[in-house]
Amino acid sequence: MRSRKIASLGRVLGLAACLVALPLTLQAQEYQSLERRSLDQVVAVVNDGVIMQSELEERLQQVQRQAEEQGGSLPTGVNLRRQVLERMVVEELQLQMARDANLSVDDTELNRQLRSIAESNGMSLDAFADRLEADGMSLGQVREQVRREMLIRQVQQRQVGGRVSISDRDVERLLAQQAPGGPTEQAVIEENRARHILIGMTPNRDESQARAMANDIRRRLQQGESFAALAQEMSDDQGSALNGGELGWLRPGQTVPAFEEAMNELPLNQVSEPVRSQFGYHLIEVLERRRQDVTQESQREQVRQAMFQRRASEALEGWIQEIRSQAYVDIRL
Incomplete structure (x- = not known):
C-alpha cells in the first residue's frame, strides 16, 4: 500500500515540476485542457466513434x-x-x-x-x-x-x-376478417383537376422578389397570356412545367395544406392570388371537379398502410437489435 502511495505522489510531483518549467501562458492552457477533460468524458464507445x-x-x-x-x-x-x-x-x-x-x-x-x-x-x-x-x-x-x-x-x-412487402392477397384476407359482409361505410371524395405555376426562393431570389414575380405573372394571365406557356417558361416545378403546369386529378392529402386549402376554395377557371407554401409561391387554377366513390379502394389502402406500418415496425426493431449485437459498444456510465 505504501509503495503505491509513493508512486502516486511521485507522478503528482513530476507533473508539478513540468508545469513549473512551462511559461505561464502554457500552464494556463494546459490547466484549461485538463479542466475541460475533467468536465467532459466519454460515456460510450461505439465502434470507432464516441x-x-x-x-x-x-x-x-x-x-x-x-x-x-x-x-x-x-x-x-x-x-x-x-x-x-x-x-x-x-x-x-x-x-x-x-x-x-x-x-x-x-x-x-x-x-x-x-x-x-x-x-x-x-x-x-x-x-x-x-x-x-x-x-x-x-x-x-x-x-x-x-x-x-x-x-x-x-x-x-x-x-x-426492402424487407417489408404486402401482397393483394394479404390485404383481401384481412379485409374479409374485418368486414365479412363487405364495406359498411361509404367513402366519397372530391377531386380537383388543377394546374399551377410555382415561383420558388433561390440564392438569387428572396421571398419578396418571388412574391413580386408571382404577382407579375398573375397580372399577365389576367391580361390573356397562356397559362401553359407561362408555366413552361417560368415555373420552378420542373415536373409539371413541361406539361403546362398540369397536375392531373388531385385527391385530398396529395398536396401541402396551404395549396389544398386554396385549391378547394377556388371557383373553376380562376387563377388564385399567390399562395405561399414551403416550396415558394403558387398560382393555382382549378379546371374541373368531380366526386369519386372510393369506398373499397379507401379501405384497401387503409388496410395496406396499417399492415405495412406494423410489419415495418417489427422489421425495424429486429434490424436495430441485429446491428446493435454486431457492433462494438462500451458503455462507461
Whole structure:
C-alpha cells in the first residue's frame, strides 16, 4: 500500500515540476485542457466513434423538456440515463452506416424540412428561431438534429424498406376478417383537376422578389397570356412545367395544406392570388371537379398502410437489435 502511495505522489510531483518549467501562458492552457477533460468524458464507445458526457446531458435536457410539455412521466435517475444513452448508441450506429454509404442531406431539402416544421407550429422560420432561443436552443442545433434524423431515415429505408412487402392477397384476407359482409361505410371524395405555376426562393431570389414575380405573372394571365406557356417558361416545378403546369386529378392529402386549402376554395377557371407554401409561391387554377366513390379502394389502402406500418415496425426493431449485437459498444456510465 505504501509503495503505491509513493508512486502516486511521485507522478503528482513530476507533473508539478513540468508545469513549473512551462511559461505561464502554457500552464494556463494546459490547466484549461485538463479542466475541460475533467468536465467532459466519454460515456460510450461505439465502434470507432464516441458519445461524450456533454452530449448525453444535452439529450437528457431535451427529453425532460419534451416530457414536461407533453405532460408525460419518465424513468428516474440511472434508468433514464441508460435508456437515453442506449438510444444515442443506436443513432450513432446508423449515422456511421450513413457515412460509410456516403449518404448526405441536400441543404435545400433540409431548409424545406425546417420551414415545414415551423409552419406546422403556426410560425415563420424567424419566429420559430426566436421560440427555440427562448427555450434555450438554437436553430443551428435543431438544424443539425433534423439533418441527423433525415440521414437515419435514409439508412432505415435502405435497410428495412426492402424487407417489408404486402401482397393483394394479404390485404383481401384481412379485409374479409374485418368486414365479412363487405364495406359498411361509404367513402366519397372530391377531386380537383388543377394546374399551377410555382415561383420558388433561390440564392438569387428572396421571398419578396418571388412574391413580386408571382404577382407579375398573375397580372399577365389576367391580361390573356397562356397559362401553359407561362408555366413552361417560368415555373420552378420542373415536373409539371413541361406539361403546362398540369397536375392531373388531385385527391385530398396529395398536396401541402396551404395549396389544398386554396385549391378547394377556388371557383373553376380562376387563377388564385399567390399562395405561399414551403416550396415558394403558387398560382393555382382549378379546371374541373368531380366526386369519386372510393369506398373499397379507401379501405384497401387503409388496410395496406396499417399492415405495412406494423410489419415495418417489427422489421425495424429486429434490424436495430441485429446491428446493435454486431457492433462494438462500451458503455462507461
